[in-house]
Amino acid sequence: MNEKLKPVHVIGAGLAGSEAAWALANAGVPVILHEMRPVVKTDAHHTADFAELVCSNSFRSDDSETSAVGVLHEEMRRMGSIVMRAAMGAQVPAGGALAVDRDGFSAEVTRALTSHPLITIELGEVSGIPPEDWDSVIVATGPLTSDALARAIRRPHGRGRTRLFRRHRAHHLSRNRGYVGLLVPVAL
Numbered sequence: 114m115n116e117k118l119k120p121v122h123v124i125g126a127g128l129a130g131s132e133a134a135w136a137l138a139n140a141g142v143p144v145i146l147h148e149m150r151p152v153v154k155t156d157a158h159h160t161a162d163f164a165e166l167v168c169s170n171s172f173r174s175d176d177s178e179t180s181a182v183g184v185l186h187e188e189m190r191r192m193g194s195i196v197m198r199a200a201m202g203a204q205v206p207a208g209g210a211l212a213v214d215r216d217g218f219s220a221e222v223t224r225a226l227t228s229h230p231l232i233t234i235e236l237g238e239v240s241g242i243p244p245e246d247w248d249s250v251i252v253a254t255g256p257l258t259s260d261a262l263a264r265a266i267r268r269p270h271g272r273g274r275t276r277l278f279r280r281h282r283a284h285h286l287s288r289n290r291g292y293v294g295l296l297v298p299v300a301l
């Protein structure tokens with residue numbers, strides 16, 4: 114671990130948190146990656162692996178000539194994305210789309226992160242506001258953010274003064290839960 118840099122705490126080893134941890138660590142920044150599964154389960158995840166795909170196994174078009182999604186894939190590849198590397202390694206036939214064997218995909222992301230010398234894995238729920246001594250924190254707990262953390266994030270600020278970036282989804286499993294991908298203080 115680089116002694117001069119304080120670690121960045123990444124909460125949630127889903128797609129977003131895994132990618133963030135990987136990018137930071139490859140830039141020489143130590144990371145502590147917090148993942149609550151399998152200690153605490155969600156309604157949709159079935160494994161203890163990182164970057165588990167809870168529904169579709171398709172990353173959509175991989176055509177960087179004609180598709181904006183394909184361009185994003187190519188940009189991510191060039192930036193050393195672990196999600197794209199694992200996806201290419203676990204690819205299954207799907208025409209022009211990039212589809213993956215979900216178990217192989219998640220297993221490779223998990224293997225890469227757990228074996229990275231600058232990434233420390235902490236299994237367990239982060240159930241409150243991060244302590245003061247956590248210098249930098251990325252909250253990447255997704256649509257199934259644990260209830261305790263979601264409540265804790267709301268509490269200090271109070272309704273009407275600060276709110277979470279929320280994306281409500283139609284699926285019944287994510288109903289009544291906020292999508293915590295990015296915390297944006299909003300003056301209302």
Ligand SMILES: Cc1cc2nc3c(=O)[nH]c(=O)nc-3n(C[C@H](O)[C@H](O)[C@H](O)COP(=O)(O)OP(=O)(O)OC[C@H]3O[C@@H](n4cnc5c(N)ncnc54)[C@H](O)[C@@H]3O)c2cc1C
Nearest residue numbers: 125126127128129148149168169238239254255258259262
């Ligand atoms: C039922 C369902 C179906 C979906 N289907 C699709 C689909 O087909 N296509 C699509 O593009 N998107 C789909 N989504 C949305 C999908 O979740 C996102 O595309 C993607 O998983 C988001 O990645 P993420 O990293 O933000 O969240 P996630 O992949 O959910 O990762 C968040 C991680 O944070 C962990 N976590 C949560 N709270 C805490 C805590 N307090 N402490 C520690 N760890 C915590 C979770 O265990 C999880 O591993 C679906 C979502 C749900 C719920």
